[in-house]
Amino acid sequence: MVASxxxxxxxxxxxxxxxxxxxxxxxxxxxxxEVEANPDDHTVGYGGLPNLLGxxxxxAAVMDGRTLATGAVGAVKGFAHPVSIARRVMEExxxxxxxxxxxxxxxxxxxxxxxxxxxxEARQVxxxxxxxxxxxxxxxxxxxxxKMRQYVGWAMDPEKASPGTVNFLALDRAGNLAAAxxxxxxxxxxxxxxxxxxxxxxxxxxxxxxxxxxxTGRGEMTIRACTAxxxxxxxxxxxxxxxxxxxxxxxxxxxxxRYFSTVSVVAMDRWGxxxxxxxxxxxxxxxxxxxxxxxxxxERVYVxxxxxxxx
Numbered sequence: 507m508v509a510s511x512x513x514x515x516x517x518x519x520x521x522x523x524x525x526x527x528x529x530x531x532x533x534x535x536x537x538x539x540e541v542e543a544n545p546d547d548h549t550v551g552y553g554g555l556p557n558l559l560g561x562x563x564x565x566a567a568v569m570d571g572r573t574l575a576t577g578a579v580g581a582v583k584g585f586a587h588p589v590s591i592a593r594r595v596m597e598e599x600x601x602x603x604x605x606x607x608x609x610x611x612x613x614x615x616x617x618x619x620x621x622x623x624x625x626x627e628a629r630q631v632x633x634x635x636x637x638x639x640x641x642x643x644x645x646x647x648x649x650x651x652x653k654m655r656q657y658v659g660w661a662m663d664p665e666k667a668s669p670g671t672v673n674f675l676a677l678d679r680a681g682n683l684a685a686a687x688x689x690x691x692x693x694x695x696x697x698x699x700x701x702x703x704x705x706x707x708x709x710x711x712x713x714x715x716x717x718x719x720x721x722t723g724r725g726e727m728t729i730r731a732c733t734a735x736x737x738x739x740x741x742x743x744x745x746x747x748x749x750x751x752x753x754x755x756x757x758x759x760x761x762x763x764r765y766f767s768t769v770s771v772v773a774m775d776r777w778g779x780x781x782x783x784x785x786x787x788x789x790x791x792x793x794x795x796x797x798x799x800x801x802x803x804x805e806r807v808y809v810x811x812x813x814x815x816x817x
Contacts, residue, residue, distance in 0.1 A: 508772050508780045508793045509537060510673040510722050512547055516540030517801045520674060521794050530676035530684035531570050531593070538566070538589040538686045541672040545625055549670025552586045553625045554690025556632050557697045558657055559648055562623035564588040564690055565704040568596060571683030571712035578704035580605040581697075584620045585613045589688045592704070603704065623690075635694065658696045671703050673720035675712070677778045685712040685720050685734075692724070701725025707735035716741040717776055719754070723769035723784075731757050737773055747775050748807065751783040755809040758785070770806060782806040 507521050520537030524530075542551030542564075549555070556562045566588035567578035577596025580603070582588045591613045595604055604612055614620070636642040648654055671689035678684075687703040687710045702709035702725030709725060711734040712718035719737040721728045728734065733754050740750035751773050758769055770784035772791050782791035784806040794801040 507533060507537070507795070508675045508774050508782070508791065510671065510720075510770070510772060511790045511792060511803065512541060512550065512670065513537060513672050513674055514792045514801055514803070515544050515547070516672075516674070517792055517794050520676065521796060521798075524676065524678055525796050527679060529680070530678040530682045531568065533676040533678065534674040534684045534686035535568060535589055535593055537674045538672055538688045539587055542587050542589060542688055545627070547670075547672075548628060548631070548693070549690055550672045550688050551588075551690065552621070552623055553628055554623065555628050555693035556624055557691075557695045557699070558654065559697055560624065560629065560632050560645065561697065562628070562690055563695075563697070563699075564623070564688070565700055566592045566686070566688040567704040567706060567710055568593045568686045569684065569706060569710055569712045569718075570596070571685070571714040571718055574713060576602050576706045578603045578706065579609040580700045580704045582606070582609045582613070584610060584623065585618050586621045586623060587618065589686055591616075591618060602706070605700070606698070632694070655696065657694075671701070671709070671722035673710070673722055673772050675718045675720060675772055675774045675780070677774060681714065681776075683712045683714050683718045683774065683776065685710040685718045687720050689722075702728040702733075705729055707732045709734060711735045711738045713738055713742075714776060717747070717750075717774055719771055719773040721769060721771050724765065724767045727758055727761055727763060727766070727769055730761055733758065733769065733771060737771060741775055747773060747779055747781050751781055751807060752809055755783050755785060755811050759811045766812070769811075783809050785809055785811040
């Protein structure tokens with residue numbers, strides 16, 4: 507079991523699923539749900555930081571490496587476990603991706619209970635950032651501005667915003683891989699923004715024949731570079747796990763992007779070997795096997811990728 511550093515909250519639960527003989531898909535869902543329920547994590551689920559209007563919107567996806575089946579939801583409001591909604595999309599619909607009101611209707615249909623996602627702590631952070639950093643004296647007026655988009659540039663400043671996602675990858679006893687992601691997205695985003703987390707190939711990818719990968723950081727970058735699929739593709743071509751991860755990260759350097767910032771990836775090959783990569787030094791990830799008493803935290807491979815060209 508491999509997870510982004512914030513996955514330490516759920517990795518013990520996920521490994522317990524594997525110990526009981528559960529599937530990789532069951533394990534990654536269980537691990538992610540623990541993080542989604544953690545109010546101290548302001549980048550995922552309940553307690554996540556809101557969009558510009560003060561509304562929490564959640565994205566999530568799952569992928570089964572055995573069948574390449576996927577399910578994803580985006581811009582979901584009022585439901586605390588989008589990863590489980592995504593799995594039900596995969597299992598009960600002929601579709602892959604539901605967003606907004608459609609995803610919320612489906613969640614109600616299959617029995618998920620609505621809940622308030624915005625905690626008072628997150629609300630106060632939103633108000634303070636808008637007033638002090640965004641120079642918005644009255645946040646209640648934002649919905650009525652003709653040019654609310656003018657605030658997006660400030661909101662996408664990586665020094666002020668809070669990007670984050672939880673990633674889980676698992677290999678079960680049957681040799682099946684699975685991946686799952688969940689996020690509340692970039693804090694103060696424009697309403698309706700989707701990052702890479704629910705986008706198969708960008709935020710996650712799993713294929714039993716080669717390996718699995720999942721991303722966190724600025725999703726607009728990994729969407730454009732198809733980073734998760736790119737890493738798995740390099741494994742398919744015969745590169746080692748480290749070579750594949752470095753190549754996938756280096757491709758980000760070709761992006762022309764005025765908001766170029768941090769991207770991190772966790773990866774596993776079909777035999778369960780794992781590594782993680784980041785263009786930020788000192789970033790870490792966690793991993794655990796069935797025979798370990800607790801998880802270990804390890805530093806990601808630092809790949810010093812910077813923007814390829816100036817605008």
